[in-house]
Amino acid sequence: MSIAYLQKQGGQQCFREVAAGARARAPALGVELRVVDLGVDGGRAVEEVRAAVAAKPAGMTLVIPNPTAGPEVAGIAATACVPLLASDDEIRTNLPGPRGCSRRRLLPRVGCSxxxxxxxxxxxxxxxxxxxxxxxxxxxxxxxxxxxxxxxxxxxxxxxxxxxxxxxxxxxxx
Known part of the structure; x- marks a missing residue:
């Protein structure tokens, strides 16, 4: 099974640690993990979600660099029937901004409080x-x-x- 883990600011210590932990655990779970550092570029997030979808993974986890890309990346994943899980930051499926969105329109999210x-x-x-x-x-x-x-x-x-x-x-x- 392959999973794409796309994260912002991959050079930051906390994100490096999360990626290293995911890479270390993936083989024991039978997962082929592809980790991508998106930096802080929301446009790159859209491109990499498209690239990940083309590889037909079993799922994707995304730490989005810019919440304005949320509806577009959520739509790309939904159209391709690839499950998308938000990590750390909320990803809204219908609005680019962080406010004014009902909880029903948020992707499932994992991360610290x-x-x-x-x-x-x-x-x-x-x-x-x-x-x-x-x-x-x-x-x-x-x-x-x-x-x-x-x-x-x-x-x-x-x-x-x-x-x-x-x-x-x-x-x-x-």
Whole structure:
């Protein structure tokens, strides 16, 4: 059985580790795994999904570099009857943007909890600030994120401690 794993930012440590783990596990599961680094190019994601579909895999997993390509890649996979699973970032089947889409229009997704990651990072940052002796009243965090990528938004919006809630936020446009 062959499976295509297409991921954004394959040079990033976390994505390298995920790909290495998938490659290591695939033979034991009888899977021929094809890993493709899409970088940050949504257009490349469309091209590589087309190429993967042409190879007739049993399925594909995609970490999409740009959510605006979601409807197109979902349509390509659906037309070819190749199951497509989202990893990490949501892939919407009917809208290019991250908001305004019902959960029914999302591809199935696997990955870590972005909200939990955001809570853990904020907690660790608050601990480091306290260890440094800085006063909470005069300290703020600046969360830089891409508003177009839901997992970035979830990580930045998740902090729940009073110290983290008092932080300033600045959204970057993607």
């Amino acid at each position: 972005s909200s939990r990651t955001g809570e853990q990072v904020a907690g660790r940052a608050a601990d480091e600030v306290r260890r440094a002796g800085w006063e909470e009243a005069g300290t703020r965090f600046l969360a830089l994120r891409s508003p177009a990528v839901n997992v970035c938004r979830e990580r930045a919006d998740a902090p729940t401690s009073p110290f983290a809630r008092s932080s300033a936020e600045c959204a970057l446009s993607a």
